[in-house]
Amino acid sequence: MPSHTFTVNGETVTVEAPDDLPLLWALRDLLGIHGPKYGCGIDVCKACTSHLDGEAVRPCVVSVSEAGGRRVTTIEGLADGEELHPVQEAWLEQDVAQCGYCQPGQIMAAVALLKRTRNPTDADIDEIANVCRCGTYFRIREAIKSAAAKMG
């Protein structure tokens, strides 16, 4: 069985898995990192959104071999120790989550957006295609704007 070494949330890990195993399952089932959620497996619901070398990706369509030697960040690695990321703070302030299932992906998508642009417009926010079946979209929008203001 091939082995793959990469970093997850700052730690170096090695997993034994077939090359084509989606990274999502390496994270969830081999490493026990459950923040990235399954909702479709084909890059349409965006529930699994995480970062690869700082860019938003969908680990359900990234193979574990592609992650080799790279830096994976999941929702679990977003906070700096006890210190939450400003986007997480904003999420708590706006009380965004309902069931919460989509929210790790929503937050990781928002963090990536704020990295690309410090002052996202409504049109930029519209481009986040993550499904929220509980319909929290307006609060997500508000939280992104408030995080943007905080992060200056």
Place this chain on the structure above:
Amino acid sequence: MKAVNNEAAVRAMSGVLDVVTIDTGVAVVAETFGQALDGKEALDVTWGPGTVDALSDQDIRAKLKAATPSLDVLGLLVKKVEGEFDFTFASHAPLETNSAVADVRADRAEVWSGLKSPIAAWAAIAEAVDLPVSKVTVHVVQAGGSFGRRLFHDAALEAAVVSKKSGRPVRLMWSRIDDMRHGRMRPATHHRIRATYAAGQVLTFEHRVAAVETDFRHGLGDALTAAAASLPAGIGNATFAQTLFLTTVKSPYHFGITTQTLTEVSIPMHTGSWRSVYSANTRGAEEIVVDELAARLGKDPVAFRREFLRTARQRAVLDKVAEEGEWGRDLPDGRAQGVGFHDEYKSCTACLVEIDATDPRKPRVTKAVVAADVGRVVNPRGLEAQLLGGLTDAISTTLRAGLHIDTGLPLEGSHSQFHYARQKDCPKDVPIHVIEGGDEPGGAGELGVPAAVGAVANAYARATGTRPRSFPVTFDVDFTPFPR
């Protein structure tokens, strides 16, 4: 199911530990879900017939239309407003697919799942694994929002049976395509509505609903009602459904003699209650007729509702959205406001939306103002969240989200095809006003949907100058369906 034709080949796949046949399908047990899903994809199964293989949307619509009772016979000179409406099937489409964990041993069993009818689930699991209930522990865990889907405990049952047959603990999860095509859905409905009027007064309001039968066999939260609901014929809950319909669907208006009836059509499909059960379609359609009635009488939709609402409490809620939403403000061509009202669960709510339907095929609700009086408010932010969720459900199912049934199966297989709203479909501004009411708390979890359905449909009608009759209004097969 008749046979798995390539079991040995699937068992030989990387990571696959077992292939287990159960009553409801074939489970692939593997080291990771990725490998289990690959195994599932690779399965070659000969299936037996389904329950509705010959039926497609048009057949079901025709059955519903035929089953909808006629309206009363009227004299020739009676003035009336009438409409016939169709609402398609809607998937619960929970973002977390059906799932459960089970560890079944020879002498005991333990199951974890997001369950809304846990006591009924407990009894069913014990029976399925042939253990006394005293040897079965069921843990209710937090679930992804499912809006009615998890009233059914099929995932927990399947996990338990697979664990028993495979002799190991299992985490069971449905793939998205199975969840959407073989899960549950809100039944399609057909509506005939007619109001008669004279001298500025509404004399009668008649509403005849035909719906594909809703499966209520999960009961209402305990084993007793589940047992009571499992009567022999069809899904077997005709009386139960009637009672539920008659106790939940009420007109908030003084419209003279008002009659609302439900006729269920028994079609053996996987249906289930969907947030707000009958009220979303039933009251949503009525709110459309209310607007048409107002227009016929030459009245403004808000002023007309105000005149016919029954209580000061209801009027206060309506006034709130009219004022905060600047009802009647000028909007450019292709854009319009719409309003809807609903009273249920000892609560009432009004919704005012603005829609941009400059391109009638791509309407977007740009703003929504919601007001509610739910009596005593326990958790204000939670209450607002429920109203926001109800609004999003209404935007989705009124404008774009539905299932096409094609020879027995939904064509939709993922969230790229079932068009539940995303950020780009949602309003950029949603002020929600909570009016503090009396001592007793009312319900709010399902309250938001019907008023918002009415508001979105009415705004769409005004913006486009059309009379929408079939929902969702945009419902093309704009995707290539996955293979069956």
